[in-house]
Amino acid sequence: MxxxxxxxxxxxxxxxxxxxxxxxxxxxxxxxxxxxxxxxxxxxxxxxxxxxxxxxxxxxxxxxxxxxxxxxxxxxxxxxxxxxxxxxxxxxxxxxxxxxxxxxxxxxxxxxxxxxxxxxxxxxxxxxxxxxxxxxxLHGDHPDVGSRDLALVSRExxxxxxxxxxxxxxxxxxxxxxxxxxxxxxxxxxxxxxxxxxxxxxxxxxxxxxxxxxxxxxxxxxxxxxxxxxxxxxxxxxxxxxxxxxxxxxxxxxxxxxxxxxxxxxxxGGKSAALIFQDAGDIGAAAAALAWGSFLNQGEMCTGCSRVLVEAPVHDEFVDAFSREIDKLRLGDPLDWATTVGALTTRRQRELAEDAVARTVDGGGSIVRGGEVRDVVEGGHYFPPTLLTEAAPDSPVFTDEVFSPIVAVRSFDDVDDAQATIHASGYGMGLSVWTSSLDRAFQVTRRAKVGIAWVNCFEGDDMTVPAGGVGRSGYGRTKGLAVLDKYSDIKTTWVHLDS
The missing domain is CATH 3.40.605.10 (Aldehyde Dehydrogenase; Chain A, domain 1)
Known part of the structure; x- marks a missing residue:
């Protein structure tokens, strides 16, 4: 019901x-x-x-x-x-x-x-x-080890x-x-x-x-x-x-x-990145998907999108489309049913968001949307959905996990440089690749040091597939059968049979 x-x-x-x-x-x-x-x-x-x-x-x-x-x-x-x-x-x-x-x-x-x-x-x-x-x-296994022995492999x-x-x-x-x-x-x-x-x-x-x-x-x-x-x-x-x-x-x-x-x-965690190529097709669809993935749960999501690299010819188009998606969001009281972006969990988290924006701007970045604290409900920890452009590769929005609704967008000409920027932080949670070329998609995702790679989507998910990261993002997995390894041991029992 x-x-x-x-x-x-x-x-x-x-x-x-x-x-x-x-x-x-x-x-x-x-x-x-x-x-x-x-x-x-x-x-x-x-x-x-x-x-x-x-x-x-x-x-x-x-x-x-x-x-x-x-x-x-x-x-x-x-x-x-x-x-x-x-x-x-x-x-x-x-x-x-x-x-x-x-x-x-x-x-x-x-x-x-x-x-x-x-x-x-x-x-x-x-x-x-x-x-x-x-x-x-679930079941164990019993490999064929010959007629004189019996091998049992069980999960306990x-x-x-x-x-x-x-x-x-x-x-x-x-x-x-x-x-x-x-x-x-x-x-x-x-x-x-x-x-x-x-x-x-x-x-x-x-x-x-x-x-x-x-x-x-x-x-x-x-x-x-x-x-x-x-x-x-x-x-x-x-x-x-x-x-x-x-x-x-x-x-x-x-x-x-x-x-x-x-x-x-x-x-x-570590949050995720996105690579958008000029042949992606529907830039508006990419912007909508990534905006959802960036601002869900106020950006306090380990797989959330926080850094986007866009091929130069479509950079401005993407920024405009992403800005329009932000304009559709409603920052408000979490208990208001119409609210789409609520409060950050702690006051410290809001302070870190303010600091990340300030340091990025000091490093040459520009604020396109948001960036300033808003008093939605007195005493609350609110921070608006924020879009930054021209952020330096060594700015906190690229090197740190900023657990708030902040997204940084940069243009790129060389895909190798773009991937180097993405991986410089050492985090390896997720990467979203947008292109109409299946060859390019596989080339990029195979080189990516991440636990999850999405192509022409963001946060594609099902209980049957594992989720988790690599590098600084850890190595734990949830979902799928991979999670079983966290909570079970594999035992081999070998029985010698009399002739």
Whole structure:
């Protein structure tokens, strides 16, 4: 059943929405004594709630519950089909509460509530159902090693998995990381972003209600420097997935190296680039696709487009078309259904956006659209969709991951120089290539050091294909069958047969 979001008074609903920030351990909310921190709403800076922080002992308790589930619990012993059916029931439970969950996501992250409902909630439901259907389709192998021996190759759950979630798409990553980990029979200990704990806590509470064993899933909100590090350093966690900044990924990898050497799967963003050739055809279509990919979620998206190289003869045409796409967007209160660009998640993120624009202009760049802070709602963290041209290759919009709605466009004459500019940052998330020449498309994408290459589109996506980057963007993968390697071990069993 669909929801008519335009008819809902989201602002009034927000005043009565329950917000429980307590950790979820052993199937129930747990009172903790930690001092915690105040969680504020990006839309207006108001305090949503006070989040109590779990202690090292609380983290230990959650991990002990997860390990006990692996040793004596029922979740690993369920058949894959049963686990898959429970994931599908979890999806149904989320769908039934999608209005509440979309509002929580919007309040925490600043994204438009319409986007939270139509993108975030749909993605987690779709991913849970996909993994639920996949659960009983996996199988091992038994190579032919001759008549005197039998070789069996099986995929087994890692055991206890730590999952550190980002603030930009907290629920989507539940579907992309938590779902496959549980599907394989693991126990998970989740640390949501300090900015977005409420929606994750509520979704995982629904998981227990749907039948996920209470010790197979725990959620510990708190700061990355304390709770995140406690999980990363814990000696009884077998693997950990981290989605966030390069600094966050490196901190987790260092913690693993200094503890039990658990495998770490980092997905570290970097945002994506685009190459547009003069034979692309419909420049307006390219501009529309890239504008959508640039400003979705206020540009706070690891695969979002932030730098565009356009072949010189069509540069001005593209800039004009892209500018018109920006003019169609509406920067506004995230709780207004008509808003298409909401608030940045933190005030610090807005400051970094201002700084990136200022440094780019100081380096010779020009502002075509946006570029200045706007007070949409008093106390909020708003920054308009911004288009920069003539940005130097060493400007922050080309060398750094600017997690905000900023796009830089440069012209190019030589494709080798253009690709060198794109790859100079060391990030390797995605590249979008626009050309009518299939030969050129393959030449460019084969040379590109990226995890995802799109041709004549942006953000082409399906649950069947892996997503992730290379280089500074990390090497973790979500979606497709590649995600199974994060949360499972391959075992070979060799049996010698009597003659």
């Amino acid at each position: 669909s929801v008519d979001g335009a008819s809902i008074d989201w602002t009034s609903l927000a005043t009565t929405l329950a917000k429980d920030p307590r950790p979820l351990v052993h199937g129930a909310r747990m009172d903790v004594a930690g001092p915690g921190y105040e969680l504020t709403a990006p839309r207006d800076g108001s305090v949503l709630c006070s989040v109590p922080e779990p202690s090292a002992r609380d983290v230990q308790h959650a991990v002990e519950c997860a390990r006990a589930e692996q040793q004596v619990g029922c979740w690993p012993g369920f058949t894959p089909r049963v686990r898959g059916e429970i994931l599908k029931d979890w999806a149904d439970g989320i769908e039934a509460q999608r209005v509440e969950l979309a509002l929580l996501v919007s309040l925490e992250t600043g994204k438009p509530v319409r986007e939270a409902l139509e993108v975030d909630l749909q993605s987690v439901v779709k991913a849970l159902r996909w993994h639920g259907a996949l659960a009983d389709k 759950a890692v055991g206890v998995v730590g999952i550190l979630l980002p603030s930009n798409f907290p629920l989507s990553l539940i579907g992309y990381d938590v779902a496959p980990a549980l599907m394989l029979g693991n126990s998970v200990v989740i640390k949501p972003s300090e900015q977005a704990p409420l929606s994750v806590l509520r979704v995982c509470e629904i998981a227990v209600e749907a039948g996920v064993s209470r010790d197979a899933i725990s959620v510990l909100p708190g700061l990355s420097s304390t709770v995140g590090q406690a999980i990363a350093r814990h000696g009884d966690i077998d693997a950990i997935s981290v989605t966030g900044s390069v600094a966050a990924g490196r901190a987790v990898m260092a913690a693993s190296a200094e503890s039990n050497g658990k495998r770490v799967w980092p997905e570290l």
